[in-house]
Amino acid sequence: MKILKHNPQVSAGQRKYSIPYNGDLDLVRWAVKTGHVYEVYFAGGAGHDLSTVASRDSVYSSNEIEKLVAFCSAQGIGRNLLINKSVLYFENVKRLLAYIRSLERAGGVTAVTVADQRIVPYLSRAFPEVEIQASVFMHIDSALKAREAWRNGIKSLCLDVSLNRNIPELERIRELKRYYKELRVKLLVNHGCYCNCVHSGRHEDWLVFRDLMKRQGRKGRHALGALFDSEPCAFRRTSWVDEIKRPFIRPEDVCFYENNGLADHFKIAYRNDSSEELRVKLSAYFLRSFDGDIFRLAPSNYRDDAEFICSNKDIPKNFVTMTGRCGYACETCHYCDEVATRAFKPNLSGHQRRRKDNIA
Numbered sequence: 001m002k003i004l005k006h007n008p009q010v011s012a013g014q015r016k017y018s019i020p021y022n023g024d025l026d027l028v029r030w031a032v033k034t035g036h037v038y039e040v041y042f043a044g045g046a047g048h049d050l051s052t053v054a055s056r057d058s059v060y061s062s063n064e065i066e067k068l069v070a071f072c073s074a075q076g077i078g079r080n081l082l083i084n085k086s087v088l089y090f091e092n093v094k095r096l097l098a099y100i101r102s103l104e105r106a107g108g109v110t111a112v113t114v115a116d117q118r119i120v121p122y123l124s125r126a127f128p129e130v131e132i133q134a135s136v137f138m139h140i141d142s143a144l145k146a147r148e149a150w151r152n153g154i155k156s157l158c159l160d161v162s163l164n165r166n167i168p169e170l171e172r173i174r175e176l177k178r179y180y181k182e183l184r185v186k187l188l189v190n191h192g193c194y195c196n197c198v199h200s201g202r203h204e205d206w207l208v209f210r211d212l213m214k215r216q217g218r219k220g221r222h223a224l225g226a227l228f229d230s231e232p233c234a235f236r237r238t239s240w241v242d243e244i245k246r247p248f249i250r251p252e253d254v255c256f257y258e259n260n261g262l263a264d265h266f267k268i269a270y271r272n273d274s275s276e277e278l279r280v281k282l283s284a285y286f287l288r289s290f291d292g293d294i295f296r297l298a299p300s301n302y303r304d305d306a307e308f309i310c311s312n313k314d315i316p317k318n319f320v321t322m323t324g325r326c327g328y329a330c331e332t333c334h335y336c337d338e339v340a341t342r343a344f345k346p347n348l349s350g351h352q353r354r355r356k357d358n359i360a
């Protein structure tokens, strides 16, 4: 597995990445130096973290976040503040606006990511020069929703991950750009969710429940009359092949979306990764090549019981077009079973994949 060491040439036409800040400014420095990054996204500093539904304080000090903003500003890299808590109704909006303004000392933010549409008018009035981006948690999964988001003042859309495997709908969104010239599309390449998961609208609640249970030292089965298990995600996985149907984008397939004008930018998760793990992910996507277990780049939300690894290099070349246009008619199509036969290998190391607190 290759770790990027030197400054590679970014080819003409290659789209750049939005990368997470995991608390390691040296990692950001390295990533920016490669030339593949256009933006860093991050949660607010202590007392100002509105990036998850759980009301917990940021693990970063305000000073640390200012240093990050100042570095990116000096390098001409975008600064994207996450305020994508699903409901901001109960927050102090004046305090939020003051915090955004306070970052101007360090160079300011260039974008904010939101999940709650109702905050948009306040933000656009206060910061007309700051781009408002839709969080993946806004679940924009159709061209119609994309158009509505645009009309509401959102210029940049991180689309629902299910669209990674829905090329016809991405083409419809591409068509919208003929009319809404400044519309920008971002695809999250390595999220852990399952495609069209009916629980995705409650995704963040699941994290809150799990944290709550942990804090109370209880197992999730105590909740909801012993019916609710907070440990795995709520998706009903029927076989390991479902892991292939998760809407990750392979590093090798990034160019398919680029070449067909389906994405302006790509986003890489996760901001709670260790630097070692995040560097592997960033290297793979920057190089657009990965010789290893694709589930390492895009870990499952389900459980830590990885019985198989999925050898990325054994996934066939037509994977992106087959899975992107199949319409998930799995009852009659068994393409993913064939991919699993080729690419799944027993996880001989017995390595248990660490669960991610899935906060993109």
Ligand code: SF4
Pocket: 245, 322, 323, 326, 327, 328, 329, 330, 331, 333, 334, 335, 336, 337
């Ligand atoms: S329809 Fe075929 S290609 Fe699409 S997810 Fe199902 S098995 Fe895979």
